[in-house]
Each structure stands twice: as C-alpha cells, then as structure tokens.
Amino acid sequence: MKKNKIILxxxxxxxxxxxxxxxxxxxxxxxxxxxxxxxxxxxxxxKEFSYTLQNMVxxxxxxIKAELEPGTTIMEFTDKNTIYEVPxxxxxxxxxxxxxxxxxxxEGDEWQVGxxxxxxxxxxxxxxVAIGTAFSKGFKVIVGKPTATAGITPTETTKLLLSxxxxxxxxxxxxxxxxxxxxxxxxxxxxxQ
Amino acid sequence: xxxxxxxxxxxFVLIIIFGVLLLANLSxxxxxxxxxxxxxxxxxxxxxxxxxxxxxxxxxxxxxLDEADSITLxxxxxKSFLFxxxxxxxxxxxxxxxxxxxANITRSGETTRHNNTFVYNTDGxxxxxxxxxxxxxxxxxxxxxxxxxxxxxxxxxxxVNDSNGNFAQNTTKPFTxxxxxxxxxxxxxxxxxxxxxxxxxxxxxxxxxxxxTGNDDISGRESTGETxxxxxxxxxxxxxxxxxxASNFTIAEANGSGTNxxxxxxxxxxxxxxxxxxxTDAVGFSNFTGAINGSAVLARAVGNKQVYALCLIHAPNDLxxxxxxxxxxxxWTILAF
Numbered sequence: 001m002k003k004n005k006i007i008l009x010x011x012x013x014x015x016x017x018x019x020x021x022x023x024x025x026x027x028x029x030x031x032x033x034x035x036x037x038x039x040x041x042x043x044x045x046x047k048e049f050s051y052t053l054q055n056m057v058x059x060x061x062x063x064i065k066a067e068l069e070p071g072t073t074i075m076e077f078t079d080k081n082t083i084y085e086v087p088x089x090x091x092x093x094x095x096x097x098x099x100x101x102x103x104x105x106x107e108g109d110e111w112q113v114g115x116x117x118x119x120x121x122x123x124x125x126x127x128x129v130a131i132g133t134a135f136s137k138g139f140k141v142i143v144g145k146p147t148a149t150a151g152i153t154p155t156e157t158t159k160l161l162l163s164x165x166x167x168x169x170x171x172x173x174x175x176x177x178x179x180x181x182x183x184x185x186x187x188x189x190x191x192x193q
Numbered sequence: 194x195x196x197x198x199x200x201x202x203x204x205f206v207l208i209i210i211f212g213v214l215l216l217a218n219l220s221x222x223x224x225x226x227x228x229x230x231x232x233x234x235x236x237x238x239x240x241x242x243x244x245x246x247x248x249x250x251x252x253x254x255x256x257x258l259d260e261a262d263s264i265t266l267x268x269x270x271x272k273s274f275l276f277x278x279x280x281x282x283x284x285x286x287x288x289x290x291x292x293x294x295x296a297n298i299t300r301s302g303e304t305t306r307h308n309n310t311f312v313y314n315t316d317g318x319x320x321x322x323x324x325x326x327x328x329x330x331x332x333x334x335x336x337x338x339x340x341x342x343x344x345x346x347x348x349x350x351x352x353v354n355d356s357n358g359n360f361a362q363n364t365t366k367p368f369t370x371x372x373x374x375x376x377x378x379x380x381x382x383x384x385x386x387x388x389x390x391x392x393x394x395x396x397x398x399x400x401x402x403x404x405x406t407g408n409d410d411i412s413g414r415e416s417t418g419e420t421x422x423x424x425x426x427x428x429x430x431x432x433x434x435x436x437x438x439a440s441n442f443t444i445a446e447a448n449g450s451g452t453n454x455x456x457x458x459x460x461x462x463x464x465x466x467x468x469x470x471x472x473t474d475a476v477g478f479s480n481f482t483g484a485i486n487g488s489a490v491l492a493r494a495v496g497n498k499q500v501y502a503l504c505l506i507h508a509p510n511d512l513x514x515x516x517x518x519x520x521x522x523x524x525w526t527i528l529a530f
Contacts, residue, residue: 026404027268028373028374028407030265030266030371054268057269057375116528118526128428128518129397129525130525133528134526135374135528136528136529
C-alpha cells in the first residue's frame with residue numbers, strides 16, 4: 001500500500017510551517033497619481049514624483065522589486081537599483097520616478113504608465129507553495145490642463161446670466177422705455193392737435 | 194384732449210411705479226453682487242466667513258500643511274494629519290480665544306474627520322502654538338485619518354472665536370490623499386496533505402485570507418482592472434522530471450454563501466472558482482496569470498477581507514515519490530491593481 005502511495009512531501013516541516021502560518025505577508029504602495037487622478041503635463045516637460053513603499057503589517061522585513069509595466073515608455077526610475085529593502089515598520093521608502101514628455105507631444109496626447117512592485121519571498125526549503133504579493137500602480141499621463149475635479153467649483157458662473165433677478169431687471173428697463181416712448185407719443189399727438 | 198391728458202397721466206404714474214421698482218432692484222445687494230460673482234478667478238481661493246458682534250472679528254489667513262501635499266496614509270493604521278493657521282484680530286492677539294480653535298476635513302462620500310470640541314468635547318481642538326506679531330496667533334491642528342479614507346481631494350475647514358463672541362472661519366484649503374494599494378496575506382505558504390497517484394480534489398490544509406489594508410477599493414470589476422490576480426507557477430521537485438502543472442489547481446472564495454456556495458474544487462462554478470489554467474496553453478507544463486473570479490476586497494474598516502481555498506484537482510499518474518514545491522520554480526503571487 002505504502003509502495004503505491006506517492007508521498008508528496010508538500011508539508012515537510014510542520015513546525016516551520018506552523019510558525020510561517022503566523023506570518024502576515026503584507027506590503028503596499030502609495031501613489032500621488034492613479035486611474036482617476038492622471039498626471040497632466042506640457043510637451044517637453046520633465047516631471048519627477050515618487051511612489052512610497054510601506055511595510056507596517058506582519059513581522060518581517062520585505063524586499064520589493066520594482067519593474068516598469070509593459071508599454072511604459074515615457075517614465076523611468078531615478079534609481080539604478082530598483083530592488084528596495086522595506087524594513088518592518090517603515091512607511092516611507094521612496095521610489096523615485098521621472099516622466100519625460102516628448103517635445104513634439106500635442107495637446108490631448110496621452111500615455112499609460114505604471115510600475116509593478118513584487119515582494120520577493122524568502123526561499124525556505126520545504127515550502128510547498130510559497131505565496132508573495134505584488135502591486136501594480138498605473139495611471140495616465142495627459143498633455144493638457146486638468147479638468148475641474150470633485151471638490152473644486154467651476155471658475156465661472158454663467159448660469160447667473162439667466163437668473164430671475166437679471167431677467168426682472170431687464171424687464172423693468174424694457175417696460176420703462178416703452179412707457180417713456182408712449183408718453184412722448186401721446187404728448188406729441190396732443191401738441192399737434 | 195382730455196382723453197390724451199388722462200393717458201399721459203396714467204403712463205406717467207406707471208413710469209413712476211416701474212422707476213421705483215427698478216431703483217429697488219438696483220439697490221438689492223444680490224443684484225449688485227452679480228458683478229462680483231462672475232470673476233474668472235482661480236478655482237480655489239481663500240474665503241473667510243465672519244460674524245461681527247460689537248467689534249471687529251478675527252480673520253483667518255492661509256492654512257499651512259505640516260507635510261508636503263499630497264498625503265500618504267499609513268497601511269492598516271491611523272495617522273495624525275497636521276496643519277496650522279494664523280488668526281489675526283484687529284483688537285489684538287489677546288482678544289483671540291485660545292481654546293476656541295477647531296477644525297475638520299471633508300470629502301464627498303467620506304466620513305468627516307474632526308478636531309472640534311464644540312461638537313465632540315473629547316476632541317481637544319486645535320492648540321495655540323505661538324503669537325504672531327501683536328495681533329495674531331498661530332494654531333496647530335491635529336486630525337486623525339485612517340487607512341481607508343478615500344483617495345482624492347479633501348477640504349480643510351478651521352474656525353476660531355474672539356472674546357467678544359465674534360466667529361471666523363476659513364473653509365477652502367484643499368489637500369490630496371494619495372491612493373494606497375495595500376494587501377495583507379495571513380499565510381506565506383500553503384500546505385497540502387500527502388496524495389496518491391491519480392487522486393482528485395485534494396483541498397489545501399490551510400486557507401489564505403486576503404485583507405485590504407489600504408484605501409484602494411479592489412472592487413472586483415474587471416472593466417476597471419480592479420481585481421485580485423494570481424500568478425501560479427508549476428510545482429517541481431528538487432530533482433526529477435515530473436511535475437504538477439498550475440492548471441491542476443483551482444482557487445476559490447472559501448467563505449461564499451447562497452448562490453456562491455463554494456466547492457473550491459468544482460471549477461464549473463465560474464462565479465467564484467478559478468481554474469489556474471491558461472486556456473490557450475497546451476496541456477502540460479503551464480503557468481497561469483489572471484484574475485481570481487469573484488475577488489473583491491473593499492477599502493473599509495470591517496468587511497475588508499476575503500478567504501481563499503486552494504484545491505489540487507488532479508495528481509498526475511506519473512509523479513515520482515518526492516516533494517513538489519515552488520522552491521525551484523518560483524513562488525506564486527497575489528497581485529492587486
């Protein structure tokens with residue numbers, strides 16, 4: 001019976017796994033730009049910003065590899081080494097980025113850019129299925145000026161031109177002019193008679 | 194002639210009446226303010242509100258953030274958001290009441306965060322920091338913000354009183370909270386019991402809980418790319434040529450209910466069970482990358498986690514007796530967008 005049994009030693013060191021099971025594999029990344037909050041630029045502009053890596057949950061230091069998402073053409077890392085150590089309890093590990101907009105870019109041109117951050121799981125012999133985490137932060141770079149966003153009121157209030165106050169004022173002016181013309185008409189008529 | 198004179202008199206009276214109405218309309222503050230309303234000014238500017246009782250009210254100038262805008266939140270925790278403002282009173286700085294400075298931050302659709310002793314007496318209010326000249330006082334404000342407060346533009350409002358009961362408010366200081374994509378797994382590895390050749394439907398010994406510890410709603414909508422994805426790698430032995438392909442596994446929401454009641458090994462339940470197989474790949478050694486069906490972990494304090502179960506739906510009949518793992522092939526990855 002035992003001969004036929006293929007023992008997949010998937011769980012080879014139970015004590016180790018029990019300890020590992022207490023681990024929380026957590027990390028994250030903050031970005032000043034995201035899907036609903038694109039970056040607006042001008043042609044030829046060079047703009048720097050940074051992602052912020054965090055490791056505030058769990059019980060171990062993290063190593064995170066950053067890679068440009070496929071199709072990212074106008075954004076680069078400012079660091080040569082893009083593997084970042086993020087010690088437990090840190091929420092301020094900076095990943096510097098630079099966006100270089102082509103000089104011949106036109107108003108309305110846009111690019112999708114992004115970075116994938118992947119935690120590098122420590123290799124421990126006997127781990128059957130090791131699981132890590134990854135985060136992709138992408139956004140659009142748009143040549144132009146930002147449109148009005150939530151929380152910002154429109155610059156001009158053109159609807160006031162149609163307000164009842166203005167309409168009433170104009171009506172009074174028109175009525176007065178008509179009355180003055182009528183008064184003048186009847187006055188002249190009386191003089192002619 | 195008399196008829197014409199009556200008409201003229203009537204018209205004259207009407208002119209007087211409409212003339213008075215026109216003058217009344219002109220003197221209406223709302224009408225005169227019309228010309229101040231169409232400004233073409235910048236979309237954000239300081240607007241101060243004051244109520245005068247007996248003397249000059251204090252004036253609140255710019256609100257200054259203690260850190261650069263935009264603001265990063267703290268993963269799975271709270272953060273103290275700090276800012277300050279200067280209030281100036283023409284009657285002198287002693288006229289400004291130290292304990293009266295309060296503040297809140299707001300954003301549409303989000304819970305208002307506050308430090309307002311007038312409404313919440315345990316808040317404490319903003320703190321007097323230092324005098325500014327002979328007429329001004331600088332106040333420092335702290336407001337607690339939490340990891341799931343929404344990304345985007347928020348607005349700061351600050352208020353202060355003077356000893357005469359005058360009240361001043363500045364309601365138009367915007368700032369941005371960044372989007373933080375954070376997830377936590379309660380496991381860093383998954384175990385399976387021993388299996389025999391050709392054995393089907395072996396559930397993993399432990400499940401994985403994914404918790405959203407940021408403010409990015411991972412809603413599960415594929416249209417916006419807000420899904421949780423998994424990259425699964427074929428399990429291989431340290432020595433030998435046999436393997437267990439990723440396509441022999443499924444992953445499923447373990448705490449499904451109702452119509453989403455889950456048998457994690459039944460990949461016909463496509464709502465919540467995902468077979469880790471790229472349908473375009475030939476059967477055999479194959480990895481997988483794709484969305485987990487039904488995955489969604491919203492950014493909030495409660496209900497921000499989902500439990501997933503793994504299943505080995507078939508152990509190949511040619512396996513050598515050894516340990517199969519990701520050690521030599523590469524770890525699996527849970528990916529959040």
